[in-house]
Amino acid sequence: MKVKVWGARGSVPAPGPEMIRYGGNTSCVQVTLDGGEELILDAGTGIRTLGLNLVNDPKVNILLTHLHLDHIQGLMFFPPCFQADSSITIWGPASPEASLEDRIARYISAPLSPVEVRELPCDVSFRDTPPSEWKIGTATIRAEAVTHRGPTLGYRITEGDTSLCYIPDHEPALGASLEDLDPEWISGFDLAREADLLIHDCQYADSEYGEHIGWGHSALGATVTFARRVEAKRLLLFHHDPLHDDEYLDGLGAAAVERFTQAGGDPGGISMAQEGGALAVTASGASPGTGATARTSAVAEVSTRG
Amino acid sequence: MANSQKPLELILARNLLTSISTPAFLLDENSHLVFYNESAGALLGISFEETGRMDPQEWTGSFGPFDTEGTPISLEDLDITQALRDRRPAHSRFHIRSAKGSEHGIEAAAFPIIASEEGASGAMIFFWPLDENGAGA
16 A cells, blocks of 8 residues: 655644645545555645545545544545545544534534535545444455544554554553553554554654643654554654644654664664655565564655655 | 453543552453552552452452451442442442451442443442541541
């Protein structure tokens, strides 16, 4: 499968000349399966540009982790929503309070929006993620609740023997020691276990985390520890804080490589998500735990800028 | 073999209990004792790290509950058990026995953890030791 990042920012869009390389758009990742199907992970503002690059009359599945604005704000500006021949299925967390459509309609409705969901000309449907795995095209999808503020999912997408795990908003270290806990007690563990690519929240530097405990996001140290505990083959750091400019994120990225290496990871197995960055995810071709060589070959970088 | 991953609501409950000084148990949907915190461990005379997960027969056999005469109370006869099955909170008084043999009168407040309409995920039980006059310590 191929992965392209259209928005790597968390919380709120952060455009500006000092944000050029990592980008200012909020969470959105395109996954193109080898079978040809298009999956879109979250609908932050990055989805607008993604939509402009899709072929006409697209058929897409959008997997929403949760309904915070930085993960749905781009929906209303997703060009296929306004194409009569496009088919869009939106998946998201279930709620006893209201249907997924009704909850999203709170945003796509007056006074926040000039259009209503029912006015969209496309063929759009809203579906709660099922409690067990399900299929989309050639992929098997699994969604599980993870530690964040409000009902939030992480996703695991498996196609053949290749797996991608996406947990953009996650605070597994809240009130827990990730180094010591048994795996069964770590939020997101099964979802991310031995994933060929783990895209994970890394909103804060460790020095910033003390001021943000309980906000639902991870600091670098926790992210690296989580990735090493689950034995992810490659880690892409995601959901950058809107206050972090390119220079800061360069420094955080360098620190990440150092921390990851100190924790026993391969220096080439970790990187910062950049808007426009693209990756081809492939299985290691080796059985789990066969070492660093298999890990480094798990993901081949196609380009760093789209 | 590793146990399967716990539901998020139990993970969050454990994280909460780890962070507070009120003695507390965490039970899963089958009444297995899947965690108790350090304060409960101090009361019981043994830490969770030492006991590990316990099935209902194990933990009731080890810690109680007992009545004032020291006679074991069946989990089935405990009023809070039925309340939790009915998805209601409950409050009760009984005795427990520590790993060192000492008995403590306690009052306990139990709260069901209900994640969805489909079923309960477990319960949190908080304990308050009673003094020799039966008042809250």
